[in-house]
Amino acid sequence: MPELPEVESLAAFLRGHATGHVVARADAASFSVLKTFDPPLTSLSGQMITEVGRHGKFLDIVTDQGLHLIMHLARAGWLRWRDELPTAPPKPGKSPLAFRLRLDDGSGFDLTEQGTHKRLAVYLVRDPAEVPGVATLGPDPLAADFTADTLASLLAGRRMQVKGVLRDQRIIAGIGNAYSDEVLHAAKMSPFKIAASMTPDDVATLYNAIKTTLREAVERSAGLAAADLKGEKKSGLRVHARAGQACPVCGDTIKEVSFADSSLQYCPTCQTGGKPLADRRLSRLLK
Numbered sequence: 482m483p484e485l486p487e488v489e490s491l492a493a494f495l496r497g498h499a500t501g502h503v504v505a506r507a508d509a510a511s512f513s514v515l516k517t518f519d520p521p522l523t524s525l526s527g528q529m530i531t532e533v534g535r536h537g538k539f540l541d542i543v544t545d546q547g548l549h550l551i552m553h554l555a556r557a558g559w560l561r562w563r564d565e566l567p568t569a570p571p572k573p574g575k576s577p578l579a580f581r582l583r584l585d586d587g588s589g590f591d592l593t594e595q596g597t598h599k600r601l602a603v604y605l606v607r608d609p610a611e612v613p614g615v616a617t618l619g620p621d622p623l624a625a626d627f628t629a630d631t632l633a634s635l636l637a638g639r640r641m642q643v644k645g646v647l648r649d650q651r652i653i654a655g656i657g658n659a660y661s662d663e664v665l666h667a668a669k670m671s672p673f674k675i676a677a678s679m680t681p682d683d684v685a686t687l688y689n690a691i692k693t694t695l696r697e698a699v700e701r702s703a704g705l706a707a708a709d710l711k712g713e714k715k716s717g718l719r720v721h722a723r724a725g726q727a728c729p730v731c732g733d734t735i736k737e738v739s740f741a742d743s744s745l746q747y748c749p750t751c752q753t754g755g756k757p758l759a760d761r762r763l764s765r766l767l768k
């Protein structure tokens with residue numbers, strides 16, 4: 482799933498390629514991908530793109546008439562830019578193509594989604610706050626006003642494991658399963674540490690890990706074409722999706738444990754004092 486660094490880079494890519502262009506047409510390949518009906522998608526035609534922004538993991542294309550085309554790529558979605566888009570509008574069916582935006586010079590992009598669980602979502606609104614997932618977003622960790630005090634106030638009193646806090650879009654915007662693993666590895670912190678139990682030193686360490694990990698990921702992907710971002714994300718990850726491999730910091734074997742609806746990866750030596758985390762799903766089954 483694209484997270485903050487990839488969405489930030491996609492926004493920068495689109496800013497460079499689409500800003501100043503007029504939308505020729507926008508087409509959704511299925512009823513389910515478009516989550517709004519007023520204004521209609523056809524109203525985008527003829528509007529000029531003036532800005533491309535990001536809210537958490539949402540992309541936001543802004544037009545000169547004040548419309549926002551907001552896109553959430555979900556778990557298996559991606560944006561594919563083409564200098565020459567096919568002229569035929571997308572056909573509904575089993576193809577991964579979910580949405581197509583065509584610009585005045587014939588360039589544009591496709592949103593695609595692999596798999597059978599279709600979660601990719603597109604919204605056309607007058608105000609980003611009309612999108613429920615945007616309205617409830619927590620603060621952006623890359624924003625200048627996201628300070629160590631901001632993080633401390635988000636963690637204070639929360640009886641939640643830090644892994645869950647980092648992933649919760651309503652608490653902090655833009656970090657998902659992959660970068661929460663990376664942040665916690667950089668912070669040398671157990672994913673199961675309870676937020677409310679953190680000392681000021683823990684908070685400062687976590688804060689620096691969040692800023693550094695996300696900034697480095699954004700820098701690595703800056704200037705890459707949209708098509709190359711996915712590969713860059715994978716190669717830049719140190720622990721996420723690397724169970725069984727050697728930790729690049731200490732050489733210990735990266736381990737995996739189930740968490741919520743998926744799993745997390747961590748280094749026992751770097752993060753949990755050498756002890757493997759108990760797989761609660763497994764121990765529950767054994768009881």
Ligand SMILES: [Zn+2]
Nearest residue numbers: 728731748751
């Ligand atoms: Zn390690």
